[in-house]
Amino acid sequence: MYGFGDDRNPANDTVNVMEEILVEFIADVCQTAGGPQRKTRLSIEDLRRALSRLADAKKLARMEELLFMQEDIKRARAQFEESDITQSKEY
Numbered sequence: 724m725y726g727f728g729d730d731r732n733p734a735n736d737t738v739n740v741m742e743e744i745l746v747e748f749i750a751d752v753c754q755t756a757g758g759p760q761r762k763t764r765l766s767i768e769d770l771r772r773a774l775s776r777l778a779d780a781k782k783l784a785r786m787e788e789l790l791f792m793q794e795d796i797k798r799a800r801a802q803f804e805e806s807d808i809t810q811s812k813e814y
Contacts, residue, residue: 752773753765756770
C-alpha cells in the first residue's frame with residue numbers, strides 16, 4: 724500500500740479494509756464475467772466483456788496493457804532461450 728507519500732507501515736485496520744474492498748471487487752467482476760451461466764472457468768473474453776462498461780474503461784485498458792506485456796515477456800523469454808540453445812551448439 725506504500726505509494727504517493729503514504730506510510731510505509733499502514734495501520735492493520737487500513738490494510739484489512741483495503742483487502743475487504745479488493746476481494747469484494749474481484750468477486751463482483753468474476754460474477755459479472757461468469758454471466759447467467761455461472762461458469763466455473765473464466766476466459767479473458769469474459770473479463771473483457773465484464774469490464775467493457777464505460778465506467779471501467781481504465782480498468783479494461785490496464786488489463787489490455789498487462790496482457791500485452793505478458794505476451795511481450797513470453798516472446799523475449801523465447802528469444803533468450805533460443806539464443807542459449809544456439810550458443811551451446813556453437814561450443
